[in-house]
Amino acid sequence: MNESEVIRIMRTHLEGRFPKVCSNCQHSYLSLREYLLNTDHVGSAIPYDAELGNWNPLRPIGTATYANCPCGNTMALTSKGMPLPQLWSLLNWARVETKKRGMTPKELLNYLRDEICKQVLSLPPEQWDSNVDDAYTYR
Numbered sequence: 292m293n294e295s296e297v298i299r300i301m302r303t304h305l306e307g308r309f310p311k312v313c314s315n316c317q318h319s320y321l322s323l324r325e326y327l328l329n330t331d332h333v334g335s336a337i338p339y340d341a342e343l344g345n346w347n348p349l350r351p352i353g354t355a356t357y358a359n360c361p362c363g364n365t366m367a368l369t370s371k372g373m374p375l376p377q378l379w380s381l382l383n384w385a386r387v388e389t390k391k392r393g394m395t396p397k398e399l400l401n402y403l404r405d406e407i408c409k410q411v412l413s414l415p416p417e418q419w420d421s422n423v424d425d426a427y428t429y430r
């Protein structure tokens with residue numbers, strides 16, 4: 292597994308979490324792209340299992356990244372729903388890479404989050420998800 296495969300798996304998983312509804316204002320984010328365009332990251336992404344040194348968790352706590360909806364509500368995108376073998380292979384890759392790069396699991400996850408954001412936000416219009424009209428924004 293290499294970095295671009297890891298990013299592809301994570302991105303596919305995240306894109307599968309949409310549509311996503313804000314529990315406060317009920318706004319429905321139709322795609323990861325719409326979500327990234329209209330929310331603000333809150334703090335660092337958190338690789339809970341890796342931070343605990345748990346690289347093969349049977350009951351994973353998961354990884355999470357938080358963002359604020361314009362209404363002020365904080366929403367989370369997590370690894371929830373990812374099959375365990377897939378999660379384990381990502382964690383195993385992260386265990387090796389953090390050592391190789393001299394990064395903490397959190398630094399590595401933040402780096403991957405940035406790369407995914409860059410990819411999603413630089414997509415040409417014909418590759419935007421589910422025919423979402425990008426002229427539509429929440430604000």
Ligand SMILES: [Zn+2]
Binds near residue numbers: 363
């Ligand atoms: Zn909201």
